[in-house]
Amino acid sequence: MMPVIYIPADSGAMALGAGRVARAFEEELFRRGIEAKFVRNGSRGLYFLEPMVEVETAAGRFAYGPVRAGDVPSLLDAGLLDGSDRHSLFLGETDKIPFLARQTRLTFARCGVIDPLSLDDYRAHGGLAGLEKAAALPPLEIVRIVTDSGLRGRGGAGFPTGIKWKTVHDAGADRKYIVCNADEGDSASFADRMIMEGDPFVLIEGMAIAAIATGAQKGFVYIRSEYPHAVAVMREAIRVATAGGVLGPSVLGSGHAFDIEVRVGAGAYVCGEETSLLNSLEGKRGVVRAKPPLPALEGLFGKPTVVNNVISLASVPIILDKGAAFYKDFGMGRSRGTIPIQIAGNVRRGGLFEAAFGLTLGEIVEDIAGGTASDRPIKAVQVGGPLGAYFPPALFDTPFDYEAFAAKDGLIGHAGITVFDDTADMLAMAKFAFSFCAIESCGKCTPCRIGAVRGAETLEKVEAGIRREENLALVAELCETMKFGSLCALGGFTPYPVMSAITHFPEDFAPRPRAEAAE
């Protein structure tokens, strides 16, 4: 058979030189007169091994990485096309790489495996089975399955997806919308981007199932402008899906009409909040709306609207295909199924790790991620993006579960985690949290708009040693006001990083001269 070479076109792999590697392979194979088929797949999420090149042989699929363009001739000399192990970059059979073999890939089962834009490849790997089942079911039965699966919103709020769908299903209206929130702005988060670049049809399939379940005619994928490659792949995937009858006047011949359009954000973090996102889609300033009314009843253009995160929607096809019980069997407590944990920052092995809920934070950062890239001790781990709490090693026994994190005054958010070594200055991080909130505040509510600015100023005084105790008490009080008085999670959750930094790392807020003398 003609060898098939997989070189990811995922933005993360491209950022590490996958484009140059692909060109080097093309040139070198041409020079040697060898024919091969290239597939530009998504990433498997093993970013510490990217660019990771795979070759499909009769004996299986083998990986090499991290590959630089200059490695290509020696890789070919060593027999890469036959999956040979005679090269130092040889990683073995891809599925047996420990970081991958330990995962439970449900939502990300195809990501990095298939050609992202081949509908045939998608079908061959189990795609569309969920939608085919859904098309034959009464809408309320689909809603019941999603509810029974225990799936909760993966964007951060953790609201039960099935209950949201039920509300939209029950709402009477001439027009309903499915809005996919792909405004993935949290630092340490890249799961949405990976799905859109690596397996876009699974998102389209999930949205089509949501549309059939709720009676919606139109879908929007709102993607942040920082993701130009994801925008391009999603647009092309929608074109292919429409041409293939997955979207359009009759979804897979079911008689349900459903179309999807990609919309691009414009650099506002707050548009990841669902009501700001809806305003932005309507062409307005991305300010938060007060709730009620719920978007499920009065959402986009005042119509009943499902707003779900990319991962929530992309998890639906496998639930429909394999059943609610199959999905619910994974996980712990009220956190059912799997969660794609995104391990980022100062780690030896960074990437995407999909697993059932329940791993402890310590297992994730020490065992799976292998500690810090800098070889220094871990000082803090921020879980859940810029609005998530900083956890010290003393809390590493916390299991990855919505309720367990809430009990420790934290949140799992979109499941992105950033690891910091002992050089991190937690007062600086707390100040950054306020500053970020000030930059990104939509300005609608006072606790967020003014509180963020005052918070940063007050921490500057603490840093300068001006009435330290008094000002720290003021910050705590301000955080209470922001937490309970803000309209949305931007102002409401900024207290998490701030207060966790103060609570768990008091030494960084102590008078500075002493800190310097101690070094």
Place this chain on the structure above:
Amino acid sequence: MPMQQHGTDTAARTAHIIETLRGLEGPLLPILHEVQEAFGHVPAEAVPVIAEALNLSRAEVHGVVTFYHDFRRQPAGRHVLKLCQAEACQSMGAHGVAAMVSHALGVALGETSADGAVTLEPVYCLGLCACAPAAMLDGEPMGRLDAAAVREIADEVRR
């Protein structure tokens, strides 16, 4: 007069963009993106044309243009370098990289160099958090930036 010629041209091209997109539901953001793509920024002359066509006040359009970080009211440099300054990149030394880049290019974060070669923008997350510190040069992602990568960027934008 050249100025008026320029203004009329802007209005005509804006009107053409509006025609192709006004059928969309909620067309304002797509129109502003296209206008910026065409002109490199959202020219002041385009605002009343858009307002008129969408039956909005100029203040409403102005409000939208100024709300979003992406929309520029002046043209950017020939190259745009977005440097991530969010937490994951900070944990891998993003502040140090920003200082190196600033020094190599002779331009501060948020500014355009005097020769118009490059605009340096802070961004908060490019989704390249496992490849930190990250950046994006003219839409191309770059990861694990170090001193050598900064020199390459400097050579590229000065070419």
